[in-house]
Amino acid sequence: MDPVQEIDELKARRICEGCVEEHYLRTEIRRDGRDDRCSYCDRRGKTYSMNKMAERIEEAFSDHYLRTEEPDFWDGERAGERAGDPVIWAIAGAAHISEQAAEDVQLILEDKHDDFESAQMGDETEFSRGPTMKRPAQRAEACLD
Numbered sequence: 001m002d003p004v005q006e007i008d009e010l011k012a013r014r015i016c017e018g019c020v021e022e023h024y025l026r027t028e029i030r031r032d033g034r035d036d037r038c039s040y041c042d043r044r045g046k047t048y049s050m051n052k053m054a055e056r057i058e059e060a061f062s063d064h065y066l067r068t069e070e071p072d073f074w075d076g077e078r079a080g081e082r083a084g085d086p087v088i089w090a091i092a093g094a095a096h097i098s099e100q101a102a103e104d105v106q107l108i109l110e111d112k113h114d115d116f117e118s119a120q121m122g123d124e125t126e127f128s129r130g131p132t133m134k135r136p137a138q139r140a141e142a143c144l145d
């Protein structure tokens with residue numbers, strides 16, 4: 001499949017409140033979500049598109065994770081101790097969503113950041129997979145320039 005089409009397909013997926021265990025996000029989906037069928041559990045209910053979900057997770061990472069608990073969370077050296085891919089694990093852990101949904105979010109964010117960052121910097125963004133993931137703080141500082 002064309003990778004662009006594939007990302008568009010991922011963005012159009014729906015995720016329901018039942019598949020998001022993080023309290024704040026779940027409450028938000030219940031309040032603002034649209035009635036639809038969930039792409040992950042196949043039940044009908046209030047849902048967000050994965051595009052919206054990816055945006056919310058990106059915001060959470062830039063606003064929240066910079067200065068809260070678990071400073072080791074983003075430490076690439078520790079990534080090997082975790083099961084699975086560290087970025088996907090971080091996304092799944094932040095939103096309390098399944099690894100499958102987290103992988104979709106990761107792909108959407110990686111694609112988005114590839115568009116406007118990698119072109120300039122010529123390397124990975126913090127949403128790229130792999131152990132050389134950067135801390136989101138570096139991106140925040142870069143944006144202040």
Ligand SMILES: [Zn+2]
Nearest residue numbers: 016019038041
């Ligand atoms: Zn669901």
